[in-house]
Amino acid sequence: SAIRSPISSFTPREMSDDDIERSISDYARAASLAQGAGYDGVEIMGAEGYLINQFLAPRANQRTDAWGGSPANRMRFAVEVMQRVRRQTSARFIVAYRISMLDLVEGGCTWGEVVALAHAMQDAGATMINPYVGWHEARIPTIATLVPRAAFVPLTARLKRELRIPVVASNRINDPAVAEAILARGDADMISMARPLLADPEFVRKAAAGRADEINTCIACNQACLDQAFSGGQTTCLVNPRACRETEVRVERARRRRRVAVVGAGPAGLACAVTAAERGHDVVLYEAASAIGGQFNLARRIPGKEEFQHTLRYFARRLEVTGVELRLGRPVAADELAAGGHEHVVLATGVTPRWPDIGGIDHPSVVSYADLIAGRVTAGHRVAIIGAGGIGFDVAEMLTHADPEGDTPLERFAAAWGIDLGVRVRGGLVPARDAVSPREVWLLQRKPTRLGQGLGKTTGWIRRAILERKGVHMLGGVRYERVDDAGVHIVVGDEPRVIPADTVVVCAGQQSRTELLEPLRQRGIDLSVIGGALKAGELDAMRAIDDGVRVAIGL
Incomplete structure (x- = not known):
C-alpha cells in the first residue's frame, strides 16, 4: 500500500496487478539464474519488513483487492512467489524461506498467521524455514550486544513443533556451546550465523x-x-x-625474526602483539596494570556490554598460543626498553581522561569516568555528567541501570523493551515494564546539537531510548561556569542554571599517553605509535585494533 515507512524519505505508490505479477516472476527468474550459475540454493526474504513481509502485515498492507484484507489474501503474494520459484528450479535445489515470526511493530502479524504462513510455505515446497524477528523500523533491539544470546530461540522451537521441514535458529548466537545446546534440545535443526x-x-x-x-x-x-x-x-x-x-x-611469515616490545595491553597493543607473534617475531608485551584489556576492561563493566570480556578472553588465549611474553603489573621505563635488546618498540600506551578547564574542577564531588566505572568511587543519588560522547552515554547507562522483574536475562530484556514473547498480541508488542532508575542523572554537552549524534548508526537510537526511558535529563548547548557545593553552574543560551549534583562525572574526552615517546626517540630506538596513544579523540576500538594489526604486518 502507499504507506511511507518511518525509516524512508519516500511514500511509495500502491503496486498494480502488473507490478505484482512482474515481481513474482522476478523472484522466480532470480532463483533460476542462481541455479544456473551453480548455486545450491537461495533464501527468499520474507522478513525484516521487506516486500513480502509488507504484504503479510496489516501495518503495510491495507489493500481491499485479492492481495489484501483477509490473512489468506495477505499471504497470497508470499505463497505465489514460493510456488513460482519451485516450478522454475529443480527438486534438489534448496529454497529456504525467511519468515518473520515476531514483527515487533504495531500492525504486525499474529502468531496464528505466522504458523499458517509456515504451513503454506512447507506445502508450496520450501526446503526449510529460517525464522527471524523484527522489522528494520522496529524500535526494539534484536541483534545488538545488549540482546541476550539466543534470545528468540524459544519462539523458533515453538514454530518447529508445527512443521515437518527443517527449521533454522538465528539471532545472537555467537558461541558453539550455545549453538550445540539449541540442537541438542531439539529447538532447531540448523544454526544460522553471519x-x-x-x-x-x-x-x-x-x-x-x-x-x-x-x-x-x-x-x-x-x-x-x-x-x-x-x-x-x-x-x-x-x-x-x-x-x-x-x-x-x-598476515604472513616474516622474512626475518625480530625482537619486538609492545607497551600497553589494551585492544591496540593486544592486536599488535599477537599478530607480530603469529608472523614469527619474538614479542614481549608490557602492561602496567595487573590485567590485560585497557579501555575494554571499562567497557565490559557497562550493562549490556558484557560480551566485551570475550574479546579479552580471546586475546589472553592468543597470547598463550603464539608465545608472547607477558609482563604485567608495573610500568616499563625507556632505559629498560633500550637495554632489552628490542629491535622495534610499539607504543600502545592508550589514553588518560582529559580534565576540562572549569572552575572548581578539583571539587571533592568531581570524579573521572575511569574511576567510577572501575568501582574506585561511588556515585551519589544526583549525578551530573560532563560530556555526552560514547563514554558519557556509557556512564549514564551504568548509573541508571536496574534490572526489571524476571527470572532470566531474556525475561528481564523482554520486560524492559515491551516484548510479548508469547505473541499473544498482533506484532508482539506490549507496554514496557522497565525498572526505575536508582539515580537522577543529567547528561550535559557543549555542542547545541542533539545528544548522541556521534553514536553508532544502528545502535545509537537504542542508547538514546534507554536513557529517555530512565528519565535522564539530556541537555546540549551548555557553557560550564564552575562546580561547587551547590552543583554544576551552567549557562544555556542566556539563562544561568544550577544542576544540583552529589557527584560530577567528567567524560570530556581523553589525552594520549606518550610519556615514553621522546625518551625512546632520544635513545634512537625504532618505534611505532598506535591506538589511543597515536590519536585520542573519541575512543575508537575499531581503529585501535586495525592500527595494531597493520603495524604488526609491517614489521
Whole structure:
C-alpha cells in the first residue's frame, strides 16, 4: 500500500496487478539464474519488513483487492512467489524461506498467521524455514550486544513443533556451546550465523577441533559491519579487521625474526602483539596494570556490554598460543626498553581522561569516568555528567541501570523493551515494564546539537531510548561556569542554571599517553605509535585494533 515507512524519505505508490505479477516472476527468474550459475540454493526474504513481509502485515498492507484484507489474501503474494520459484528450479535445489515470526511493530502479524504462513510455505515446497524477528523500523533491539544470546530461540522451537521441514535458529548466537545446546534440545535443526563468521572465519573449524576458547567472539557491537554497510563504508569487523580485507591485510611469515616490545595491553597493543607473534617475531608485551584489556576492561563493566570480556578472553588465549611474553603489573621505563635488546618498540600506551578547564574542577564531588566505572568511587543519588560522547552515554547507562522483574536475562530484556514473547498480541508488542532508575542523572554537552549524534548508526537510537526511558535529563548547548557545593553552574543560551549534583562525572574526552615517546626517540630506538596513544579523540576500538594489526604486518 502507499504507506511511507518511518525509516524512508519516500511514500511509495500502491503496486498494480502488473507490478505484482512482474515481481513474482522476478523472484522466480532470480532463483533460476542462481541455479544456473551453480548455486545450491537461495533464501527468499520474507522478513525484516521487506516486500513480502509488507504484504503479510496489516501495518503495510491495507489493500481491499485479492492481495489484501483477509490473512489468506495477505499471504497470497508470499505463497505465489514460493510456488513460482519451485516450478522454475529443480527438486534438489534448496529454497529456504525467511519468515518473520515476531514483527515487533504495531500492525504486525499474529502468531496464528505466522504458523499458517509456515504451513503454506512447507506445502508450496520450501526446503526449510529460517525464522527471524523484527522489522528494520522496529524500535526494539534484536541483534545488538545488549540482546541476550539466543534470545528468540524459544519462539523458533515453538514454530518447529508445527512443521515437518527443517527449521533454522538465528539471532545472537555467537558461541558453539550455545549453538550445540539449541540442537541438542531439539529447538532447531540448523544454526544460522553471519557476524560471528566475520569475527572469526575459523569458528566452525576451531569448535570442531575442541578449540572453542580460541574463537574470536562476535561482540555484536555493529560498529564495523552494519554501521559501515548502512553508511556506505566498507564492511569489516571491529575485533577482526582482516574481515572482507583478506587480500589487503595479509598476515604472513616474516622474512626475518625480530625482537619486538609492545607497551600497553589494551585492544591496540593486544592486536599488535599477537599478530607480530603469529608472523614469527619474538614479542614481549608490557602492561602496567595487573590485567590485560585497557579501555575494554571499562567497557565490559557497562550493562549490556558484557560480551566485551570475550574479546579479552580471546586475546589472553592468543597470547598463550603464539608465545608472547607477558609482563604485567608495573610500568616499563625507556632505559629498560633500550637495554632489552628490542629491535622495534610499539607504543600502545592508550589514553588518560582529559580534565576540562572549569572552575572548581578539583571539587571533592568531581570524579573521572575511569574511576567510577572501575568501582574506585561511588556515585551519589544526583549525578551530573560532563560530556555526552560514547563514554558519557556509557556512564549514564551504568548509573541508571536496574534490572526489571524476571527470572532470566531474556525475561528481564523482554520486560524492559515491551516484548510479548508469547505473541499473544498482533506484532508482539506490549507496554514496557522497565525498572526505575536508582539515580537522577543529567547528561550535559557543549555542542547545541542533539545528544548522541556521534553514536553508532544502528545502535545509537537504542542508547538514546534507554536513557529517555530512565528519565535522564539530556541537555546540549551548555557553557560550564564552575562546580561547587551547590552543583554544576551552567549557562544555556542566556539563562544561568544550577544542576544540583552529589557527584560530577567528567567524560570530556581523553589525552594520549606518550610519556615514553621522546625518551625512546632520544635513545634512537625504532618505534611505532598506535591506538589511543597515536590519536585520542573519541575512543575508537575499531581503529585501535586495525592500527595494531597493520603495524604488526609491517614489521
